[in-house]
Amino acid sequence: MKHIDEIDYCPTNMAEVVLLGIAQDGGRPQAGCSKPCCIGLSPSDYSYPTSLGITEKDRLHIIDVTRHLSSQLQLLENRIPSDVWLTHAHFGHVDGLGLFGRETMNANGVNLHASSKMMRLIEQTPQWSIMLEQGVFTPIEITDKQPVTNTEFTMTPLLVPHRDELSDMHAFVLRGENHSILYLPDHDTWDETLAMHDADNIRQWFKNLAIDIALIDGTFWSSDELQSRSQDKVPHPPIKQTLEMLGYKQKGDPEVIFFHLNHTNPVYDEWSEEHTQVVEMGWKIGKQGMKFEL
Numbered sequence: 270m271k272h273i274d275e276i277d278y279c280p281t282n283m284a285e286v287v288l289l290g291i292a293q294d295g296g297r298p299q300a301g302c303s304k305p306c307c308i309g310l311s312p313s314d315y316s317y318p319t320s321l322g323i324t325e326k327d328r329l330h331i332i333d334v335t336r337h338l339s340s341q342l343q344l345l346e347n348r349i350p351s352d353v354w355l356t357h358a359h360f361g362h363v364d365g366l367g368l369f370g371r372e373t374m375n376a377n378g379v380n381l382h383a384s385s386k387m388m389r390l391i392e393q394t395p396q397w398s399i400m401l402e403q404g405v406f407t408p409i410e411i412t413d414k415q416p417v418t419n420t421e422f423t424m425t426p427l428l429v430p431h432r433d434e435l436s437d438m439h440a441f442v443l444r445g446e447n448h449s450i451l452y453l454p455d456h457d458t459w460d461e462t463l464a465m466h467d468a469d470n471i472r473q474w475f476k477n478l479a480i481d482i483a484l485i486d487g488t489f490w491s492s493d494e495l496q497s498r499s500q501d502k503v504p505h506p507p508i509k510q511t512l513e514m515l516g517y518k519q520k521g522d523p524e525v526i527f528f529h530l531n532h533t534n535p536v537y538d539e540w541s542e543e544h545t546q547v548v549e550m551g552w553k554i555g556k557q558g559m560k561f562e563l
């Protein structure tokens with residue numbers, strides 16, 4: 270698997286993918302955090318909440334829209350996306366929706382792909398429903414495991430268990446002519462996710478999905494990080510546990526990239542023991558601006 274910046278020539282019928290953010294919903298630095306993780310960071314250390322941009326010949330897709338959309342779109346020539354795909358309703362994943370309205374982009378007819386539960390929430394939220402009425406968005410409902418065909422790739426939503434007080438949560442599998450990518454920023458536990466997808470372990474699930482790259486939930490390094498927040502309130506499988514379950518990278522494994530990193534996560538520091546351990550085991554930590562081909 271080569272990153273697109275390593276290849277000299279890219280045929281035009283290949284969708285290009287850019288990782289637009291690697292932080293958990295709160296971003297880095299996180300508002301109100303006066304601990305060393307967020308004090309004195311230089312702008313080059315800032316991270317936006319997770320989002321993925323996909324460019325094909327005639328369309329620009331974006332998965333998750335964050336409040337930093339204007340900065341993130343700089344990585345995509347600042348074009349207005351033709352298609353927005355929502356994973357779930359948590360704050361970092363949807364707060365950029367308002368930027369499509371009259372105050373900012375004044376967009377028209379942007380395809381808004383979301384589950385029926387998420388769409389109900391949009392219709393019931395006055396600030397969002399008004400944008401449906403004004404034609405900013407054209408709502409298109411997604412269904413678990415039903416691939417949607419775009420020009421140069423398909424997008425398959427996958428239902429995964431994640432705190433669902435507002436909406437359900439869908440990961441996405443992007444399948445192009447040559448490569449496939451899993452986008453899984455949030456889920457509660459591996460046990461529940463694997464059970465829902467009839468897989469005994471992570472490696473088997475990835476194999477069943479036939480993916481080359483897995484962008485997966487790396488919110489916390491370990492459960493110790495949650496000191497003030499109780500883990501049952503903010504459940505995510507810690508990277509440490511994922512590493513124990515996966516072990517070292519084996520032949521035939523997809524490239525696993527951890528992202529959706531909480532501001533407290535030590536893997537932000539490339540020189541930390543934790544970051545080194547991930548790399549030594551053959552896996553990666555996401556970097557803003559990383560590019561892939563489909």
Ligand SMILES: [Zn+2]
Pocket residue numbers: 293294359361362454455529
């Ligand atoms: Zn999130």
Ligand SMILES: [Zn+2]
Pocket residue numbers: 298299302303304305306307308532533
């Ligand atoms: Zn912090």
Ligand SMILES: [Zn+2]
Pocket residue numbers: 357359431455
């Ligand atoms: Zn979430």
